[in-house]
Amino acid sequence: xxxxAHLVRAPEDPILGVTVAYNKDxxxxxxxxxxxxxxxxxxKPLVLDVVRRVERQLLNDMSRNKEYIPIVGLADFNxxxxxxxxxxxxxxxxxxxxxxxxxxxxxxxxxVGGEFLAKxxxxxxxxxxxxxxxxxxxxxxxxxxxxxxxxxxxxxxxxLDFQGLLEDxxxxxxxxxxxxxxxxxxxxxxxxxxxxxxxxxxxxxxxxLLPFFDSAYQGFxxxxxxxDAQPVRLFVAEGGELLVAQSYAKxxxxxxERVGALSIVSKSADVSSRVESQLKLVIRPMYSSPPIHGxxxxxxxxxxxxxxxxxxIELKAMADRIINMRQQLFDALRARGTPGDxxxxxxxxxxFTFTGLNSEQVSILTKEYxxxxxxxxxxxxxxxxxxxxxxxxxxxxxxxx
Ligand code: PMP
Numbered sequence: 001x002x003x004x005a006h007l008v009r010a011p012e013d014p015i016l017g018v019t020v021a022y023n024k025d026x027x028x029x030x031x032x033x034x035x036x037x038x039x040x041x042x043x044k045p046l047v048l049d050v051v052r053r054v055e056r057q058l059l060n061d062m063s064r065n066k067e068y069i070p071i072v073g074l075a076d077f078n079x080x081x082x083x084x085x086x087x088x089x090x091x092x093x094x095x096x097x098x099x100x101x102x103x104x105x106x107x108x109x110x111x112v113g114g115e116f117l118a119k120x121x122x123x124x125x126x127x128x129x130x131x132x133x134x135x136x137x138x139x140x141x142x143x144x145x146x147x148x149x150x151x152x153x154x155x156x157x158x159x160l161d162f163q164g165l166l167e168d169x170x171x172x173x174x175x176x177x178x179x180x181x182x183x184x185x186x187x188x189x190x191x192x193x194x195x196x197x198x199x200x201x202x203x204x205x206x207x208x209l210l211p212f213f214d215s216a217y218q219g220f221x222x223x224x225x226x227x228d229a230q231p232v233r234l235f236v237a238e239g240g241e242l243l244v245a246q247s248y249a250k251x252x253x254x255x256x257e258r259v260g261a262l263s264i265v266s267k268s269a270d271v272s273s274r275v276e277s278q279l280k281l282v283i284r285p286m287y288s289s290p291p292i293h294g295x296x297x298x299x300x301x302x303x304x305x306x307x308x309x310x311x312x313i314e315l316k317a318m319a320d321r322i323i324n325m326r327q328q329l330f331d332a333l334r335a336r337g338t339p340g341d342x343x344x345x346x347x348x349x350x351x352f353t354f355t356g357l358n359s360e361q362v363s364i365l366t367k368e369y370x371x372x373x374x375x376x377x378x379x380x381x382x383x384x385x386x387x388x389x390x391x392x393x394x395x396x397x398x399x400x401x
Pocket of ligand 1: 186
């Protein structure tokens, strides 16, 4: 008998499981709105043109080899990633108070940050918004932190529960880590306004809480890299400490290349260099050193003014297509006279809309209309196209009336 005979079958990942179910459905009208990845108007994955061009250059450059890169990753990549999120003129960068290490996309960067905090930070409690990206809880639990939650989403308004957020963070034990979605909150698409961010910042600093930003969608939310980084920059401007995990999955379409970064802003260059030395001790036994290819692509694009410019144009086109899909879905529901206020579809931002449909309605969408989405009613706007909007609008209309 197998030494593993006692194993019970683990459940499918709630998000990735949606695609597994979708793939099994033979219906020609099936629609996958579960995927957290950009699709073109034709429903195809997109490799950015600027990425293709850089990859060709890399391939032809015979001076390149495949030696291991340092534990902390490519130096250029790290420097440019910090500049991208904090801004070219960031005082923290100028004062050498930023430590950046290359990570395995957003997830790996969150995990390294979590393990670093569990090992070296005095308060091992992290507060996550309710709801949040499903993987957050597991990532931080396994990193060795105690996970608690703060109120974030108000189902009644399909907007922010700002009062609840302030109350919950206001009563968090001093020093607690607070996970904040830098922009395009997943799964709700609901972000605080800049005025609200300013109040959140004030509360966090006055209670000596430690902000940990998850920046998985910079540029993807509004189409502007600077606008989407504004909340993070507010917290850096006043000189305080924080962590940021960046991902290039969405904004450069580098999903499977697993390229991201973890930055820790501290109070002095001296502390910063000790932080880096300890980050190396977290990374080395986990995966030794990060992969070279994706980070080389990113560094090449961020380094060259023309490539960078081309990237921002392609990025804006992706963001605009998503914003356009929101408008089309909203208009289609209006045109059908679907009961309810659907304005949240155009107010929310980023890849996802939190429709407000309950799990029973979702299950009817899937069974009767072959539309696949997570049971919390989250749909990926990037999975929609002008051709499929009517089918989705008909189905939503049917399940709510
Ligand atoms: N954080 C959030 C909020 C996300 O939505 C995602 C991707 N779905 C990630 C982190 C991590 O993604 P990746 O590891 O692919 O960069």
